[in-house]
Amino acid sequence: MSDTSVDELLKSKHLCILPWVHAAVWTDGRVIPCCINQDYSFGHTHQMSLEQALDSDAANAFRAQMLAGSLPSSCYRCSQPEQEFGSLSYRQDMNRRFQHHAELIRQTDPDGRRRVRRSVYLDVRFSNLCNLACIMCDEINSSSFAQIERTAGRYDGPTVRRAFPSPQDFWSFFDQHIADFEEIYFCGGEPILLAEHEQLLERLLRAGKTRIHLRYNTNLSRLSAGSSGYNVLEMWRQFERVSVHASIDAFGELAQIIRRGTNWDQIEKNLQAVFSLSQAYPGVSLAITPTVQILNALHLTDLYRHLRSRGALADSMVSPNLLMFPSHFSIQNLSRNEKSRVIDSWDRLAQEANQAPEGAHLRARLDEMKTYMLLRDSRDEDLSKLRAWLDQTSSLGHAEVLRRAGL
Numbered sequence: 001m002s003d004t005s006v007d008e009l010l011k012s013k014h015l016c017i018l019p020w021v022h023a024a025v026w027t028d029g030r031v032i033p034c035c036i037n038q039d040y041s042f043g044h045t046h047q048m049s050l051e052q053a054l055d056s057d058a059a060n061a062f063r064a065q066m067l068a069g070s071l072p073s074s075c076y077r078c079s080q081p082e083q084e085f086g087s088l089s090y091r092q093d094m095n096r097r098f099q100h101h102a103e104l105i106r107q108t109d110p111d112g113r114r115r116v117r118r119s120v121y122l123d124v125r126f127s128n129l130c131n132l133a134c135i136m137c138d139e140i141n142s143s144s145f146a147q148i149e150r151t152a153g154r155y156d157g158p159t160v161r162r163a164f165p166s167p168q169d170f171w172s173f174f175d176q177h178i179a180d181f182e183e184i185y186f187c188g189g190e191p192i193l194l195a196e197h198e199q200l201l202e203r204l205l206r207a208g209k210t211r212i213h214l215r216y217n218t219n220l221s222r223l224s225a226g227s228s229g230y231n232v233l234e235m236w237r238q239f240e241r242v243s244v245h246a247s248i249d250a251f252g253e254l255a256q257i258i259r260r261g262t263n264w265d266q267i268e269k270n271l272q273a274v275f276s277l278s279q280a281y282p283g284v285s286l287a288i289t290p291t292v293q294i295l296n297a298l299h300l301t302d303l304y305r306h307l308r309s310r311g312a313l314a315d316s317m318v319s320p321n322l323l324m325f326p327s328h329f330s331i332q333n334l335s336r337n338e339k340s341r342v343i344d345s346w347d348r349l350a351q352e353a354n355q356a357p358e359g360a361h362l363r364a365r366l367d368e369m370k371t372y373m374l375l376r377d378s379r380d381e382d383l384s385k386l387r388a389w390l391d392q393t394s395s396l397g398h399a400e401v402l403r404r405a406g407l
């Protein structure tokens with residue numbers, strides 16, 4: 001690998017390594033450039049193989065545009081944070097992480113056709129099967145959400161979606177590329193519930209591929225599942241690097257309002273169990289990754305204090321994820337007075353975290369989120385949509401939900 005390839009990638013504003021090294025499949029079978037670009041599709045697993053989709057005309061055109069010097073417009077979830085509030089984008093993060101494959105970009109024809117094919121990073125959402133129906137989620141990502149919407153007569157599509165018409169369609173791709181995989185990202189539905197997740201870990205273990213990086217976004221509601229009732233902690237301890245990101249947005253009652261179906265006591269027990277594992281096995285790490293939106297912005301500090309008081313945080317990280325879409329849940333829609341209360345509260349949080357190992361990272365995230373929040377005033381159409389949505393989705397009604405969110 002030449003240093004110039006790496007330099008070019010890391011300095012570039014239009015190159016992203018993912019269309020060269022990534023295989024991402026959504027729950028409905030769309031093969032997409034990455035999990036944050038769902039507006040562009042390389043193909044569909046119900047019409048072609050995953051292998052074919054990654055080298056389809058659409059995939060080639062996507063790469064060709066980058067080679068020609070411009071970031072595709074569908075990548076706005078990267079360009080926006082980079083340009084508007086100076087946050088590290090997913091593109092920049094991935095370019096750093098997979099920079100050792102930078103030479104692949106040069107081994108590409110101007111029309112985007114890859115001369116060397118390498119899939120090192122896998123993100124396959126096998127199914128939308130999920131036991132929670134988070135208030136900001138949708139039917140494609142949660143079967144529980146789809147079920148609620150069907151029952152209410154607001155949705156008539158499938159409840160459970162499957163990315164592949166037949167499991168073998170995926171396993172043939174997986175077996176062919178298993179030697180190349182460096183990282184696998186498991187995300188929703190709820191990955192720990194999925195039989196494919198268990199089978200995938202078993203295949204990796206059988207192949208002796210334990211040095212791979214396994215990364216999770218999980219609601220931590222379950223640590224065992226499937227027909228075998230496998231215990232995921234038993235499997236994780238056999239791998240050298242497992243990063244568990246717990247999607248916990250609030251605690252207690254607010255957790256139950258935001259992540260509908262939450263059993264908070266169970267989640268707290270599971271959190272303790274993963275935390276204990278992370279202490280016993282240095283390869284396993286735990287981070288709390290609250291999705292910060294209008295309903296929990298004022299509760300971040302309370303969540304941090306609560307988790308610390310339960311000893312479930314200690315040296316683990318708190319790494320907030322900023323919700324930008326759907327836009328009616330965005331913290332930009334807080335009033336000016338509410339924004340100033342949020343800033344006071346986050347400043348207190350930054351001070352409390354100051355001495356802790358996670359302090360620097362958390363403070364940087366809080367600063368980025370403040371900048372984003374202050375970029376725009378609230379939008380009337382978003383607020384109307386939010387109120388209508390809360391009236392539809394919570395028996396409490398919008399006024400009471402907002403009151404319990406401290407707004």
Ligand code: SF4
Nearest residue numbers: 016034037075078091
């Ligand atoms: S630039 Fe961003 S949105 Fe586009 S493929 Fe890369 S990571 Fe995804």
